[in-house]
Amino acid sequence: MVLVVSLVALVAVPIFWYGREAGEQPASVPEPAQTVPTRSTATPPTTPSATAPSVKTRAADLPTVAAEAQPLELIVGKAQLRMPVVPTGVAADGQMELPPNPARIGWYRFGPGPASTTGSVVLGGHLDSREYGVGPLARLSRTRPGDPIELRLSDGRTLQYRTEAVRDVDKQTLALAVVFDRSGLRRLQIVTCGGEYLPDRGGYQENLVVTAVPVE
Structure with a gap:
């Protein structure tokens, strides 16, 4: 799966997206996002489910990554979801890695x-992916x-969040500047692919975006 995003200003807005519900996929930063439709089986599509965001910027324009604790694991109990988190950047093709x-x-x-x-x-x-499945x-x-x-x-702490919104967004209308906001209130944004999977139209048509706020 790949996310499709147009990075208008990487310094101000990051780049990528995912899907939604029972099937998910990444989305793009400055442009629309995609979501994954609710589906129950694990029959992966024959082509990528999502695409990465395209970024028009130079490596020198990227902000410096702060030397601070990094996320290691995401836990969403109600979704029985526990998965490792790895740092990613910008791929060679300009999309979010x-x-x-x-x-x-x-x-x-x-x-x-x-x-x-x-x-x-x-x-x-x-x-999902052809190689690894759902x-x-x-x-x-x-x-x-x-x-x-x-x-x-990575420093041993566990941050607590409360889900604020769960949205399926057409990838052509996703407000990337909002998802990748750098100056607003603290938020956790989780994005993957969603919606209907249409191979002739580039894969999943929506993004699933879960927004959560810190529990003080």
Whole structure:
């Protein structure tokens, strides 16, 4: 799966997306996102489910990654989802880099870190893949507002979040600037692919976006 995103200003907005419910996939940053439809089986499509965001910027324009605690594991109890988090950046083709294995989720390391006092920590991953099959994010759609989410960090801490919104967004209308916000209130944004899978139209047509706020 791959996320499709147009990075208008990587320094201001990160780059990638995922899907939704029972099938998920990544989305793009500055443009629309995609979501994954609720599906119960693990029959992966014959082509990638999502695409990464395209970024028009130079490596020198990327912000410096702060030397702080990094996310190691995402835990969403209601979705029976527990998966390792790996730092990701920008791929050679300008899209947001995503872990190839849908059993892992990427943290956009050029955006705010979990210890930041402002902005959105963005996690994104593939819903499925031809090589590995369907991943844990296929269960992310089970999440509902109010559900707890945990993010375990490299310094031993575990940050607690409360789900604020679960949305399926057409990838042509996804507000990437909002998802990858660097200066607003602290948020956790989890994105994957969703919606109907149409091979002749580029794969999944939506993104599943789960937004959570810190529990003080």
